[in-house]
Amino acid sequence: MSTAPAFEDLLRGLAPQVLGALVRRYGHFDACEDAVQEALLAATVQWPDEGVPQNPRGWLATVASRRVTDQLRSDHARQRRENTIAARAPRGETVTPASDADRPADRDDTLTLLFLCCHPALSPASQLALTLRAVGGLTTAQIASAFLVPEATMAQRISRAKQRIKSTGMPFEMPAEAERADRLSVVLHVLYLIFNEGYTATSGPHLHRTDLTGEAIRLARAVHRLLPADGEVAGLLALMLLTDARRPARTRPDGSLVPLEEQDRSRWDQAAIKEGVALVTDALAHAPIGPYQLQAAIAAVHDEAPTSADTDWRQILGLYDLLERLAPNPMVTLNRAVAVAMVRGPDVALDLLATLDADDRMARHYRLAAVRAHLSEMAGDRSAALADYQTAARRTTSLPERRYLESRAARLRDAR
C-alpha cells in the first residue's frame, strides 16, 4: 500500500463509483465486486505500460462489465445444464434491468456502498474487511497484511460477508430516512475502527498497518464530501486528522511509545492540525453536538498547546463533562479523571476512579490500573503507583504498552 504509485489513488477513488454503477445495472453485488477487483488488477498491470486511459472510469467500467456479463452468462449456462426440466428464460431476463442506466456518470454511489458494507447484519470483522475491499479498492492480500492475518482468513471473511448480503437480499439503496442516522453511526464506527487499527500500530515490521489510518481518512473525507452538513462526519474526520497529526512523535525509532506529555511537538503535523481544528470548529458552530465532535475538540486542545505545560486542562475537563453527559461510558470517565487530576488535583481524581472499581467492564481493565498508577505517582504515593503499574503491565495484551508500563514501574523501583 505504501508504495502505491499516483494512479493507484485514482484507481481506488474510482473503485466504489464503478462498483456502484455495475450493481445498479446488473444487481449481483457479489459478482460485480469480484469483477471490479479484476478490473482494478488489470489496470494496475496495463496502465503503467500503456498509460492512463483518457476516461479511466469508463475503461474500468467496460472491463468490469465484460467480466460480470461473462460470469453471469457462465453461471446461467451451468444452471441450465444442471436443470434439465424447464425451458429456461432468455438470458437477459435474469439480469436486473438497467432502469437507471441513463443516470449521469458522475453519480457517486460511495455512500450507498458504505451503508451496504457496514450493514448491521454483518459481523464487525466482515464490515471492516468488505469496506476496505469494495469501497477502498484494496486487495484481499493488502487487507490481510494490514490486519496481520493470513490471506485465506481474510478472503473467507469477505466471501462470507458477500454471501450474507446475497442470502439476505440486502438492497443496494440508501437506508430509509428513519434508520439513516443509526446506519450512518455504524459506518462511522467502522471507519473509526479502521483508523484505530492503523493508528495503534507501532513502527518496525508492522509499518504497513499505518496505511490504514490514511485509508480511513480518505474514506471519511469522501463521506464528508457527500454529507458536508453532518456534524458527526466532520467530527470524525477532524478527530482522525488531529490524532494522526501526532503520529510522527508518538513512537521512538525502536517502536516504544512516547506519552503525550513527552512528545516532541515540533514533529506534529501542523497542516493536519489546522485542517482538523477548522473542521471541528465549524461543525460545533453549525451542527448538533455529538461525541465525535467532542473528542475532536479535546484532541484539538491538546494539539494547539505549544508545550505540555500550556495544555488548557480546564477546557478539556469541560469537554469531558459534556461528553460524559452525552455518551456516558467508563472509558470516558477514566479519561475525564486525568483531566480532573490536572485541574483539581490527583486525590479528587482517585476518588472518581474508585467509582469504576464496581464496574465489571473496567475493574480488571489494564487502563484503570494504568491511570490509577499515574495519579498515585502524581499524588506522591510511589508504592501504590508501582503496584498499579505492575498490575497494568500484566493485564495489557499490547507489547508496546507492556513495555511502557514496565519502564514506568522500573523507574519507580529504582528511585526507591
Place this chain on the structure above:
Amino acid sequence: MKYILLIYQNPAAWETFAEEERNRVMAEAGEIMEELTQSGEWIGGEGLADPSNTKTVRVRDGVPAVTDGPFVESKEQLVGYCIVQCDTPDRATEIAARWPDARYWAMEVRPIMEPGGEEM
C-alpha cells in the same frame, strides 16, 4: 483479538482409546476447524509430534545443553494448538469448550500480545 488455544492431552491415555473413539475425536476437531475457517475466525494451527520426540535446549555459560523430553515432565502434554481471532474472550473459551480434548484433559486459552498500542 487473537487467542492461542493450547491442546493438552495425556498421550498414554490416548493410546488406550479404541480406534473408533480416536476417529470420533479427530473428526470432531476437524469439524470445528472447518466451521472456524468458514466463519473467518481460523488463523492457523498444527498438531505436534509425540512428546517423546521433544528436545529441550538450555544454554548455560554460553554452552547449549540438549536433553531428550519436554521442559515440564507431566502426564498431560502440549499436543497441538489453534490460533483463532475472536470478537470476545468468551467466544474463545466457547471454542475451547467444544474441542474434544477439553472433555478428557484440558484446553488452555491465552490471549496473544498485539504489536500495536496506545500512548498514555
